[in-house]
Amino acid sequence: MDFFGSQDNRRKQSAILLVCFASAMLAMALLIHVVAVLVSIPVSSDIDFTQPTIPAIAFIVIIWLTxxxxxxxxILDVRAGGAALARRFGAVEATTSGRFRDEKELLDIVSEMSVASGCEMPRVFLLHRENAINAFVVGGFRGKEALVVSQGALTELDREQLSAVIAHEFGHIAQGDIPVNMRLLIALGGLNAIDEVGRLLMVKSDGQLVAQPGAIVGFVTRCIGSIGVFFGRLIRSAFSRQREYLADACAVQYTRNPEPLASALSVIRDQHYDAGIHNVHAEELTHLCFQTGEKTKWYDKVFATHPPIQKRIDTIDPNFAVKKRAKQRALEKPKTNMYKSGGGSNVVPISGAEPAFALGLSDQASVLLIDSPTCLAVLHAVFVSDDNAKSKLYYDAIAFAYNKIFAHQVREIRDSLYAELHNNQLAIIDRATEQLRTSIKLDNRQRLLKSLEKLLLVEGEFTLMNYATLQLIRRKLDAEFPVLEKKSDAEQATVQANQAKTFDTMGREFALLLSLIVESSGNQSDTLDEQFKAALKCYTKDHHARRTSEEPGIVKELEASFQTLYVQPRAIRESFVAHCLEIAQSDGHIAKDERALLNLFAASLNCNAIAA
Amino acid sequence: MGVGTILLIVAVLLAAYFVMVYNRLITHKNRFMNAFSQIDVQLQRRYELIPNLVEIASKYVKHEKETLTAVIEARNQASSACKAASANPQEGGLVGALAQAEQTLGNAMGKLNVVMEDYPELKADETLRDLHDELTTTENRVSYARQAYSDAVMRYNTEREQFPAVIVASTCNFREADLFEATNEEVHKPVKVSFA
Known part of the structure; x- marks a missing residue:
């Protein structure tokens, strides 16, 4: 961002707003005058605005006195200086003696930023019990500033982000916002007092209206006060929003790097609770904070002292979202590379695996997976059921389809690699398919897949997960998808019909896929329902029940859904898979089942770009 | 109103304008001088810390004594360059010479860090770790101070070179300020102080 230009621009705009504030105050004075004269009519029966009668003068004087x-x-509050105000918030001064390491780091950062901005080092206070990320500066009339930082900011932000937040606060100090803010605070205090006195005049202590003349005077006073407070707040908020942008521009100037500030704001945006300070005195000081809670209604937006977070991020760095994603991808790259060297595959799996998910192969497995027959056996061993009766059926079927020696080999591999087949399935499949892809012809690979599918049916274990694994093997072996083959056959008519489908008519398919991906996260069923509903809302207004992978015939239905979705435009398919990826990532990691499903979706919908 | 009066008014206005521009230039000049003194303060702090670091390191490092002496030598040179430059930041070349000396010191520190990598017991030293934290934040402050100095110099130079001001600047001997930059390329390499 061009911070020098942006600073000039903001300064001009806030000067205009300050003039507005001054003229609003003048208009207030005029209004008080006119109203006072009008109110005094019943008493004096003489209207002359230039020479108000004595009751009118008395009224004006009373209002001004209030x-x-x-x-x-x-003024008394502000004169006491920033430190006293900060203590009123329950803040504790940070010390170098360093009970906590992050306290010392905070002080280091503040001293760095005071050098960068050329301001004096303020006193630093900590809000220990505040978990929201926030920071603000309070101050007296000249100097005596106190910088208050919430505990949440220390724990949630890294050093660079915290520096950016502190730099933003120093931007406020360097631009002289603190005295202006404090004066605004004082002016609003005065207007508030008029409003308050009017209320006291109008209503007795027991809540009843007082006798007529008093009530009228009180009502008029209150009107004046309320109008004053209304416009005062309006202008204060508009002014404050400009100053926030200005301080952001200053923060970028001091740190010479827009990225940490934008990312600190995005951290606040992604937090679940309100960003505002939770304190009894908070309302008076909202305009001082680093960021307040988001406002959604238009009338709230008019009074918001801070611009919406997204707008701030966009102003700081319009391409922040893109850069963040690119950075995340770059961070994930090393992991996938490791996987590549371990698995030796040219198909990169969906990244972001949980750390416990070992990607390399054990020595034993690496030694075994050298020749083609063993790899073949390993692929068969992957699908052996834990149920003894079923596994016996499976072995018998293998013996029938191939020969007894092969069945024995499968059983041996199954026994020796039992743990690894469970925990490290992907890497094993990767290695085995790598070997087979080069050593076996395409026809034979397709035959192999068909026989695997038949074997699974015999075993009675054609579950969703096994289906996903099978599709993965199919993809890795570069064998054609049955879906594709069918399409390329004589089913053009159905293809046409499917293509014409709108989003709403595909609701059932989307619902099925979404419920599966949501379910694979392994949460409680209540949360699953909630997540599912939130996700489905993006696609259709119709209600669909959440499906589970245990339902019979789910695999057939899933295949049908893939066929429907496969012929949709690429953009729709890709964004759907990307959405699924987001859902899977929403809890911070991708579980094994989620990964398998995502691979399946990406492969079945031909979105390899996202899978990579 | 005669011609004389008009001329007088014009002359007074011109003089007033001249004074205004002159004062503005003075303000900016003082700002960047102050910014420079900030660098100076932080550099001094750094020069104080380095001998401590070397002293602790010398307890553990047995063989590579010449690295330690190189650091101390570079530090002394930079320190004297800093004194010379801070006495008169506008004197041509002094700021550049300081930046050059800083560069040499940075290289020497880099070598020291590489040497210290070989002594695990040195890295475990509690005092050294504190010193390292202190040195890191001081390094940061130096760079922020340099940045603030560059901003101030930019503002001053912009002010000085703009049209009517450039006449005032040249008549009153406001010289162009130097950026804190070494003349050779190597200065752009970052100084590393990581022990972790």
Whole structure:
């Protein structure tokens, strides 16, 4: 971002707003004058605006006095200086003695930023009990600033992000926002006082209206006060929003790097709870904070003291989202490379595996997976059921389809690699298919897959996970998908019909796929329902029940769904798979089942770009 | 109103404008001088820390004494260059010479770090770790101070070179300020102080 240009621009706009504020105050004075004269008509029966009668003058004086008294109390607050205000928030001064390491780091950062901005080092306070990420500066009239940082900011942000947040606060100090903010606070205090006195005049302590003349005077006073507070807040908020942008521009100037500030804001955006400070005094000081909670209604937006987070991020760095994604991908790259060297595959799996998910192969497996027959046996061993009766059926079927020696070999491999077949299935399949792809012809590979499918049917274990694994092997062996073959056959008519389908008519297919991906995260069924509903909303308004992988015939249905979705435009398919990836990642990691399903979806919908 | 009066008014206005521009230039000049003194303060802090670091290191490092002496020598040179430059930041070449000396010191520190990598017991030293933290934040402060200095110099130079001001600047001897940059390329390599 062009921070120098942006700073000039913001400064101009906030100057205009300050003029607005001053003229609003003048208009207020005029209004008070006119109203006072009008109110005094019943008493004096003489209307002359230039020479108000004595009751009118008395009224004006009373209002101005109230205003001054209100201001005076605020002035007392502000005069006490930033440190006293910070303590009123329950903040504790940070010390170098360093009970905590991050406290020392914070002080280091503050001193660095004070050098960068050329400002004096303020006193630093910590809000220990505040878990939201926030920071603000309070101050007296000249100097005496105190920087308050919440505990959440220390724990959630890394050093660079914290530096950016602190730099933003220093931007406020360097631009002289603190005295202006404090004066706004005082002016609003005065207007608030008028409003408050009007309320007291109108209503007795027991909540009843007082006798007529008093009530009218109170009502009028309150009107004046409320109008004043309304416009005061309006202009304060608009002014404050400009200053936030200005401070952001300054923060970028000091750190010379827009990325940490944008990412700190994105961390706040992605947090689940309100970003505002949770404190009894918070309302008065919202305009000082680093960021407040998001406002959604238009009238809230008018009074918001901070611009929406997304807008701030876009102003700081319009391409932040793209850069963040690229960075994440770059971070994930080493992992997949490791996988590549271990598995030796040219098909990169969906990245972001959980750390416990070992990607390399054990020595034993690496030694075994050298020749083609063993690889073949390993592929068969993958599908052996844990149920003894079923596995016997399976072995018998293998013996029938091939020969007894092969069945024995499968059983041996199954026994020796039992643990690895469970935990490291992907790597094993990878290695085995790598070997087979080069050593066996395409026809034979297709035959192999067909026989595997038949064997699974015999075994009675044609479950969703096994189906996913089978499809994975099919993809890795570069064998054609049955879906594709069928399409290329004489089913053009159905293809046409399917293509015409709108999103709503595909609701059932989407619902099925989404429920499977949601379910694979292994959460409680309540949360699953919730996630499923939220995800489905993106596709259709119709209601569909959440499906489970245990239902009979689910695999057939899934295949049918893939056929329907396969002929949709590539953009739709890709964004759907990307959405599934997001859902799987939403809890922070991709479990083994989720990974298998994602691979299946990506492969079946021909979106290899996303799988990679 | 005669011609004389008009001329007088024009002359007074011109003089007032001249004074205004002059004062603005002075403000900017003082700002960048102050920014430079900030670098100076941080560099001094760094020069104080380095001998401590070397002292602790010398307890453990037995063989590569010449690396330690190289660091101390470079530090002394940089320190004296810093004194010379801070006395008169506008004097041509002094800031550049300081940046050059800083570069040499940075290289020497880099070598020291490589040497220290071989001594695990040195890395485990508690005092050294604290010193390392302190040195890191001081390094950061130096770079932020340099950045602030560059900004101030940029503002000053922009002000100085703009049209009517350039006349005032040349008549009153406002010289162009140097950026904190070494003359050779090597300065752009970062200084590493990581022990971890």
């Amino acid at each position: 205003c001054c008294v209100g201001c005076f109390f605020r």
